[in-house]
Amino acid sequence: MTAQTIAQGIGHHFSDPALLRTALTHRSFGTPNNERLEFLGDGILDCVIAAALYHRFPDLPEGDLSRLRANLVRQETLHALALQLDIGNHLHLGEGELKSGGASRPSMLADALEALFGAVYLDAGFDAASEVIIRLYASLLDSLKPGQFQKDAKTRLQEFLQGRKKALPRYRLLETSGAAHLQSFVVACEIDQPAVRTTGTGNSRRIAEQNAAEQALKALNT
Amino acid sequence: MTAQTIAQGIGHHFSDPALLRTALTHRSFGTPNNERLEFLGDGILDCVIAAALYHRFPDLPEGDLSRLRANLVRQETLHALALQLDIGNHLHLGEGELKSGGASRPSMLADALEALFGAVYLDAGFDAASEVIIRLYASLLDSLKPGQFQKDAKTRLQEFLQGRKKALPRYRLLETSGAAHLQSFVVACEIDQPAVRTTGTGNSRRIAEQNAAEQALKALNT
Numbered sequence: 001m002t003a004q005t006i007a008q009g010i011g012h013h014f015s016d017p018a019l020l021r022t023a024l025t026h027r028s029f030g031t032p033n034n035e036r037l038e039f040l041g042d043g044i045l046d047c048v049i050a051a052a053l054y055h056r057f058p059d060l061p062e063g064d065l066s067r068l069r070a071n072l073v074r075q076e077t078l079h080a081l082a083l084q085l086d087i088g089n090h091l092h093l094g095e096g097e098l099k100s101g102g103a104s105r106p107s108m109l110a111d112a113l114e115a116l117f118g119a120v121y122l123d124a125g126f127d128a129a130s131e132v133i134i135r136l137y138a139s140l141l142d143s144l145k146p147g148q149f150q151k152d153a154k155t156r157l158q159e160f161l162q163g164r165k166k167a168l169p170r171y172r173l174l175e176t177s178g179a180a181h182l183q184s185f186v187v188a189c190e191i192d193q194p195a196v197r198t199t200g201t202g203n204s205r206r207i208a209e210q211n212a213a214e215q216a217l218k219a220l221n222t
Numbered sequence: 223m224t225a226q227t228i229a230q231g232i233g234h235h236f237s238d239p240a241l242l243r244t245a246l247t248h249r250s251f252g253t254p255n256n257e258r259l260e261f262l263g264d265g266i267l268d269c270v271i272a273a274a275l276y277h278r279f280p281d282l283p284e285g286d287l288s289r290l291r292a293n294l295v296r297q298e299t300l301h302a303l304a305l306q307l308d309i310g311n312h313l314h315l316g317e318g319e320l321k322s323g324g325a326s327r328p329s330m331l332a333d334a335l336e337a338l339f340g341a342v343y344l345d346a347g348f349d350a351a352s353e354v355i356i357r358l359y360a361s362l363l364d365s366l367k368p369g370q371f372q373k374d375a376k377t378r379l380q381e382f383l384q385g386r387k388k389a390l391p392r393y394r395l396l397e398t399s400g401a402a403h404l405q406s407f408v409v410a411c412e413i414d415q416p417a418v419r420t421t422g423t424g425n426s427r428r429i430a431e432q433n434a435a436e437q438a439l440k441a442l443n444t
Contacts, residue, residue: 039288043272047348051266054262062257065261
């Protein structure tokens, strides 16, 4: 199991393999690590996804493009892509992080993936980084549908209730379970009028709330 | 006074002059306008500035790079650059915006400059857009000094007081003056212990607060 697997996974041959290693090194392991590369990669990702969406959706207004990009570059999405690439098994972590299961922490994996984008940019330039990103995001980009341009569930629920002069929903954390970095959350969404109570689960409180709001929207037949 | 002046100002000859015109067209004027180009240019700017800072400051940690970038891509900075280029005199605005002085609104000018970056990218690619941005930001980038990597004044003041277990400062809006888009704000920063009261002014409430906090830091001899 070598870092070369990752290079193959993203489809880029590194002229400078040290860049690949740095991208896969967490700061808990020492210096050089991937923090600065992550900063660089984050900017490149924003730009490449913006350009891809701009070209793909020539009629979509700016607000929809922004929401769509936010959805594609957020931690959850990067985490899912990092899992596909099996980045967790190739990370260099300090002892403490290794023992506490840091290699499976979503933020750790998402950061390493962004750092990889930065490393490709330094190794071979913007176009090479852009190709890697577009290839990795290909099926996500292909699966985008007009319905996905809508606002997130909590926002839609809030706007639905406000438009009807009703009180806003309350979100209440019901349960947290699982080990430190692999927690699962259960959240209730409660609406007074009409009386609706739904629950949602997720790996973060935010996701659990969104899922609960999505259920509430269904219950309200919106 | 033609848009060509702007093209010369940013040092890019447009193969497709329609892109230049669109970048300078506000949505109040009609369609096509610069909203989508602004979205695109914003991403390109983020990326180019990230790369420039990464290369210029090989020893700077990620947090400092982020703060520095935030400072360089924020509206105030873009607005100042747009003024240098005299973008306001080349904007296409709807009647209402023209009459209400929209052409001198900081957000309007900053958005148009970002749209110009997006237009150059579409016209000639990433490297061309990168050159335009780096040329425009050259003196700002050259003037960056280690002292500027520090956190903003409000954050530093808060951390200074928290480190001494003191209550946080209060910011109070004292005065607003000027026409709708050219307002001036006066804000007071009040600290209980040690008793310090300073004021700051600025074209936005945020800037006025930062200036008041800066004065407070001086008064506290930090």
